[in-house]
Amino acid sequence: MLLSKAESLAHRRPAAYDVIVFGGGPAGAAVALALARRGHSVAIFRKRSDVAPPIGETxxxxxxxxxxxxxxxxxxxxxxxxxxxxxxxxxxxxxxxxxxxxxxxxxxxxxLDRAHFDTMLIAAAEAAGAEISDCRVNGCVRQPGAGWNVLIDDNHGGRIVAARWLVDATGRAAWLARRLFAKRYRMDxxxxxxxxxxxxxxxxxxxxxxxxxxxxxxxxxxxxxxxxxxxxxxxxxxxxxxxxxxxxxxxxxxxxxxxxxxxxxxxxxxxxxxxxxYSGRLMPCAGRDWLAVGDAAQVYDPLTGQGIAKALTSALRGAEAISASLLQDRFALNDFVSTAAREYEDYAIDQVACYRREQRWSRHEFWKRRNLS
Known part of the structure; x- marks a missing residue:
């Protein structure tokens, strides 16, 4: 995607990071924390509205x-x-x-007290060295050869920030991935x-x-x-x-x-x-210099109670894949993608089996959809 203001800002030398994470929820904070502890320079860009207390979960x-x-x-x-x-x-x-x-x-x-939980994760990421910025992301463009330029508006005004890798942790919106032509496939x-x-x-x-x-x-x-x-x-x-x-x-x-x-x-x-x-997964969930974690990559039926746990696990795997890729391990990203695919396929089988255990209202539309062979 072309940056609408890139030409006017091109004379400025952009700040540079190994990784920029879009989204400051549990997955975004966790992947930033894990990467910072591995010695990588990381920034989290989150919307100001992300700071509002989220709903609770089990x-x-x-x-x-x-x-x-x-x-x-x-x-x-x-x-x-x-x-x-x-x-x-x-x-x-x-x-x-x-x-x-x-x-x-x-x-x-x-x-959970979700507000306290999310604050704990973002504070840990910041303590590990990740930079946190409440800003508006206006666009991003892949640079010739390698890396990205990201155009943001924050307290310093409009500016360009460079990164070698991008992480989509924007939840169900999948803000970055959708702009890279990834598609969300929903089960329900x-x-x-x-x-x-x-x-x-x-x-x-x-x-x-x-x-x-x-x-x-x-x-x-x-x-x-x-x-x-x-x-x-x-x-x-x-x-x-x-x-x-x-x-x-x-x-x-x-x-x-x-x-x-x-x-x-x-x-x-x-x-x-x-x-x-709804349940669903993003395809693809990664590219040569970007990947999605948490709900941006895969979303699960709340009946499983696994959403946040899987988001954190996804973030840890994502951090491992990015770190290895930055060290020129060309198989790391393939492992991340294949593991995510297997995990979701296993989940889909379990979800169908769980709903089919309820047969009392099999003629009602909600259950009819879930009991089809």
């Missing part, structure tokens, strides 16, 4: 592995995230069943109706999941006594009007036997937010 016990690799496990455990000793599920039948993490070698799962049209509230008394620390005719419910108690509930269904199955959507929320919640009783809808709850939750 992460599995295995989150300990990538956090330990990043040297952040002890800091994470001391940060006040809420332990979730297990999951209670109604799926495939009327009776709830429990998945207890007592014997899991990594311990419990966790309900899943969205989430998300609602938050405060709860004075916390009676349930486990994660709750319950299937229903139009999709499935998730509920959890986050740190600071915040309760999150989400109804997952397909985007095209939602009513068009806001009032009908609120009615769908209330009637569907009232019909649940686990979510409504264990985590009632309190007064003073937030408005309902609609959030994309």
């Amino acid at each position: 992460v599995p016990p295995g989150i300990a592995r990538p956090l330990a690799q990043l040297g952040l496990w002890d800091q994470f455990r001391a940060a006040g995230h809420a332990e979730a000793p297990g999951t209670v599920v109604i799926w495939g039948g009327e009776c709830p069943y429990e998945n207890d993490f007592v014997f899991n070698p990594y311990g419990p799962s966790w309900h 049209r899943l969205v989430a109706f998300v609602k938050f509230a405060r709860c004075e008394v916390v009676d349930e620390s486990r994660t709750l999941i319950e299937a229903c005719p139009v999709g499935w419910w998730y509920a959890a108690t986050l740190p600071q006594r915040r309760v999150v509930k989400a109804l997952f269904t397909d985007a095209d199955l939602l009513p068009r009007s806001a009032s009908d959507r609120v009615r769908l929320w209330r009637t569907t919640l009232a019909a649940t036997s686990l979510i409504s009783k264990t985590s009632p809808d309190p007064d003073g709850a937030s408005a309902i937010h609609i959030v994309a939750a």
